[in-house]
Amino acid sequence: MEVFLENNRGILLAYDQGLEHGPTDFNEQNVDPAFIMELAAAGRFKGVVFQKGIAEKYYDGRVPLILKVNGKTTLVKGEPLARQNCSVQRACEIGAKAVGYTIYAGSAHESIMLEEFGRIQEEAHKLEMAAIAWVYPRGEAIKNDTAPEIVAYAARTGLEVGADAVKIKYTGDVQSFKWAVRSAGKTRVFMSGGPKAPTEVDFLGQVRGAMDAGATGLAVGRNVWQSSDPLRMARTLRSLVIEDRSVEETLRT
């Protein structure tokens, strides 16, 4: 995981929404993966998250790559299931330093994803790549996927199954997120940026909260590339996360 860190902290630019949500998330500019690749480099992100197709056609090596090796469209209903769509070997050839995999904990198909992640993690480690789990509790049985005990369970699942890092949602307050981070043990916690926050200050407060709770960093997408000034947002997040400044200090700069 070291390659994704600076001062032991990291910010990852997530851009797998094209598959997960469809292009309704995009505007004329950020629909273009080349724009995102530029932004990742210019914004000094510590990692960039692509699906195989984007990586093969746009990735240029300037920022460490996390190749997301499963995914699903939002068109399909019912209990969520995303199967592996890129081999670990291929991820390595493309130049990825880590593979990413979503586990829908609580889905009726959970066992398939736990099994696949187990195999993928072992293959990745043999090739000296990290294995990062997106653990998203979802399915009919999950009422509130940001409830503190649910988020902590997601974090712990990442640790138990051998993820080097786990991407989870923010619980809403520092205290409960601290419990999630503690539950993850030596597995690094990245807060999921999630949907664009109502105001920028709200979002920055969440990020600061996650960092204060002990998170390693942040995986962020829409809150950056849907922003009116993505590079400024990138600098703001660096200030908060990598340079460990408060929201006030950061906004003053």
Added chain:
Amino acid sequence: MEVFLENNRGILLAYDQGLEHGPTDFNEQNVDPAFIMELAAAGRFKGVVFQKGIAEKYYDGRVPLILKVNGKTTLVKGEPLARQNCSVQRACEIGAKAVGYTIYAGSAHESIMLEEFGRIQEEAHKLEMAAIAWVYPRGEAIKNDTAPEIVAYAARTGLEVGADAVKIKYTGDVQSFKWAVRSAGKTRVFMSGGPKAPTEVDFLGQVRGAMDAGATGLAVGRNVWQSSDPLRMARTLRSLVIEDRSVEETLRT
């Protein structure tokens, strides 16, 4: 993909309807694959799309081959699923320059097809063949599969999963199809010919619209081989697509 292009544009002659729709699509002439093979050559198509059985018995190498490696009959109901029925290795031996694979995005079985396409794409690239995705949003969750946001999602799915080209339906107007093309990024877009259009001029207008929106070309079947003069239609489409003429100019010739 270069082998399928001329002036960076391409027209593919699709002929997998025998499996997908059954022979009700055919008349005495076009039921015969030999007729289609002749038409593909005489009509100067840039590619021809066959299932394995047709290719093994009728393909003669005069036009580059796209071997469709999955398919289903229209007899089966419920959430659509088409699994691989031809190995990539076999497609290569038959002389295919690309494999084609249908992904029913939104189907309850979507994850199986995303996984299979992922594997097939990697195998095809190792054998120096292109991988073309037919992305058709379908299943109970899809109300309108030519809605602009659905078509754009299909296009993007092709890019995300690593397709060299994606075959999608036309949205109905240039503006919205432009968005689909833009969503596909460096993945080339082929407009799907779809069911025979009410009038030829309607159809040509759609093709012109797709090209104006930035499509690479067209995959067309019934609108050619159900036409009263398939060769004339082939020339007409060449004029529009490869030679980039307007509908008016084309009809004047």
Added chain:
Amino acid sequence: MEVFLENNRGILLAYDQGLEHGPTDFNEQNVDPAFIMELAAAGRFKGVVFQKGIAEKYYDGRVPLILKVNGKTTLVKGEPLARQNCSVQRACEIGAKAVGYTIYAGSAHESIMLEEFGRIQEEAHKLEMAAIAWVYPRGEAIKNDTAPEIVAYAARTGLEVGADAVKIKYTGDVQSFKWAVRSAGKTRVFMSGGPKAPTEVDFLGQVRGAMDAGATGLAVGRNVWQSSDPLRMARTLRSLVIEDRSVEETLRT
């Protein structure tokens, strides 16, 4: 397929009913596979169809063997599915010149059978064996499996998936069966004998009709070995199919 033909025509003796229907199809004599093996040789059939178990214990090489490599009992209800129960390699060792496989087109499990047939066909061809598809449209979605458009679809499916020959039901008249034969292209068509016909003349009329429509031949079981004089019936069918006589001529002899 040449090994199964004489004057480019063939009659196959089918005897997989023990698994497909159970021994209620049999009497004291024809329940014995040794009787069938004798009949196949004495009746000068061009092929005999056995499941693995029958072939291993009774096949003696006097008539070319088609090994049926999938099957199901009639006890099981719901959407039909028959998976591979004999490896192609094993079929070859037993001495088979072709493998047979049933595809229940229209079944909810169709995709499994299309996938298996695809793999089996490739393995068979590598071992220089033919691949024959029994294409039976069945399942909740199929109302009438001898409707002309359904039978033609079955025939075409055989061609599309790469079968060397396809076994289909008779439609009831020459004209519509001609369309099925035409839909099958270079894939040879064998009419399925089906349940014992009400009268022998009815049955012979169907066979004559299929041959006049362009079929290569007939796969017949119960109409021969449930007949009061199986050898006479075998001669009668030879006269119709291989020697291409009319029903009248045949009955006169």
Added chain:
Amino acid sequence: MEVFLENNRGILLAYDQGLEHGPTDFNEQNVDPAFIMELAAAGRFKGVVFQKGIAEKYYDGRVPLILKVNGKTTLVKGEPLARQNCSVQRACEIGAKAVGYTIYAGSAHESIMLEEFGRIQEEAHKLEMAAIAWVYPRGEAIKNDTAPEIVAYAARTGLEVGADAVKIKYTGDVQSFKWAVRSAGKTRVFMSGGPKAPTEVDFLGQVRGAMDAGATGLAVGRNVWQSSDPLRMARTLRSLVIEDRSVEETLRT
């Protein structure tokens, strides 16, 4: 199969009830597999049927071993399915001369078991082991699993899929069981002991009936080891089956 026969007849001691029914079938004595191993040897049984775990810990080679390579508990409801739980290779290492496998004909999962048995049979024969099918028609579609036509179908299924021997239930009378035996052809028929019969004489009558119908022998469990004097019962069965005596003669001895 020769190793399991004496005078071309065989009696197999079945002891897989621990998995199939649970220990409610056992008493303090017969719950101990060592007791059964002794009984098999002392009772001069021609074969003993164990699951892998019993065989690994208790089998001592004095009686030929049939390793049962699938099984299920009686706790699970719904359409029956038992998958392979011991490799054929492992069965061979343990010293088995045959593998046993249950096919629930008529179950919604029938196709999985027919496929598995097909593969297992081929592997077993390569290692020079016999393959014995327990064919039990079961599932929602089966009303009466000792109806003559159902038992005959089970027997025939064993032959068709390539079993060296088939274990089936008794139909209740000689005449109808004769039909089952005839349906099995060269596949040897072992009558299933089934639940403990109301009286010993009833049971012996059934066994005699099966032998008179042409069965090769008997696979018996509870009727022996739940008996008050298992060794006496073993001798009685030898007299009936191997020495071919009548019930009266046998009881007189």
Added chain:
Amino acid sequence: MEVFLENNRGILLAYDQGLEHGPTDFNEQNVDPAFIMELAAAGRFKGVVFQKGIAEKYYDGRVPLILKVNGKTTLVKGEPLARQNCSVQRACEIGAKAVGYTIYAGSAHESIMLEEFGRIQEEAHKLEMAAIAWVYPRGEAIKNDTAPEIVAYAARTGLEVGADAVKIKYTGDVQSFKWAVRSAGKTRVFMSGGPKAPTEVDFLGQVRGAMDAGATGLAVGRNVWQSSDPLRMARTLRSLVIEDRSVEETLRT
């Protein structure tokens, strides 16, 4: 199994609850796997049970390791299924002396777990590791999973499928648990600690009962690490289990 025993008895410290129940089972101290690793060593446990992720990051070799190679979250509803999430090879590399696997007997997915355990057991034995089955009767069909006949069935299932040891729940009294132990034969029985008992004396009585019934030992988690003085509890359990003292003697010390 010898490595896990002292005086032929063993106490295993179970710590897979992070995946099975989530961190709600933990407090600030025992949420930390390093605390558990220390406790395992200081408390002189004979084995420690971890999932792969915990083992890779915290296991230090001081206590023999049982790597649990399947697991599920408690978030998922419906018939229970836990698939393999760690290869046996990887478990061996991490230094495990045994693999653990949960079989939900009675679940609609039972057959998948029986099949996986069968394969895992064979792989483990080849690598000279033990295979321990957690047999938990569960699913819609199971009303009371501590009923004597259900627990005995679980124990027997462990023996039949080839487990070196089986972890089962306590039935509540010595007599009925004796039957379970007897049903397990040469497969060693470990009583499952289960949820924290109402009082410590209750719990110790259960443990004593299991040992008196012939169990090899105890797999315990929450009753130790949720205790106010885990090390004292560890000593108490050693006294009961390894040193075979009565509850009274033990409490007097």
